């Protein structure tokens with residue numbers, strides 16, 4: 001199994017109050033036996049509250065690695081990461097899990113739902129981890145499932161739902177703790193284009209409600225929903241500009 005190197009610099013990041021995600025010189029090196037894979041080689045990224053950012057780039061360029069670091073699923077090998085004004089680059093796994101549960105909603109390409117649990121139970125899970133009592137859990141999980149249009153599918157298990165419905169359960173699960181930041185790694189990658197459009201409408205609503213959204217995609221049509229497109233190549237940011245739609249609206 002791969003392990004990460006633990007060399008971490010002692011530099012402290014400066015971020016202004018409007019910035020929710022600030023990375024400075026972020027490196028991630030996976031060590032596999034004799035071989036080192038430098039998945040990220042010094043990423044500097046600053047994202048302000050309520051931005052909607054698409055991350056694009058070739059396969060293997062480091063997009064998921066970056067999302068995992070931003071989402072506190074993993075720690076950097078070097079560099080600093082400041083999330084909502086707190087330096088989180090040197091926290092323990094337990095501390096990272098606590099921050100992740102509170103601040104971040106993660107949506108994956110493969111939905112990552114518990115196969116034997118109902119939609120309601122899948123959405124309740126993050127609330128079980130943070131100790132919410134059973135009555136409140138049910139009330140909140142039902143409300144968020146209704147908000148993504150699944151009020152009539154709460155008792156269905158993942159294999160009793162369509163792909164789009166499964167992804168909506170995953171989005172409901174990401175939202176149940178009311179995180180301010182939603183991270184999505186190819187959320188439409190396993191969906192047909194019509195269902196993909198429905199899921200993107202849901203992200204647009206979340207953006208309008210004030211959330212910060214960072215979304216990885218291979219598809220230019222999907223990236224156009226964002227306000228800003230960041231391209232990664234070989235572990236570094238190759239370009240960073242307003243999305244064509246946003247640029248056109250500004251003219």
Ligand SMILES: Nc1ncnc2c1ncn2[C@@H]1O[C@H](COP(=O)(O)OP(=O)(O)OP(=O)(O)O)[C@@H](O)[C@H]1O
Nearest residue numbers: 002030032037039058059060061062063064065066
């Ligand atoms: N756990 C790991 N152990 C070792 N190497 C890894 C690990 N995860 C990713 N890598 C390597 O790091 C590099 C970046 O991988 P990453 O998954 O971030 O790419 P990606 O841009 O998300 O690609 P894709 O578009 O195919 O999802 C790749 O060369 C990959 O092989």
Ligand SMILES: [Mg+2]
Nearest residue numbers: 063064065185
């Ligand atoms: Mg990936």
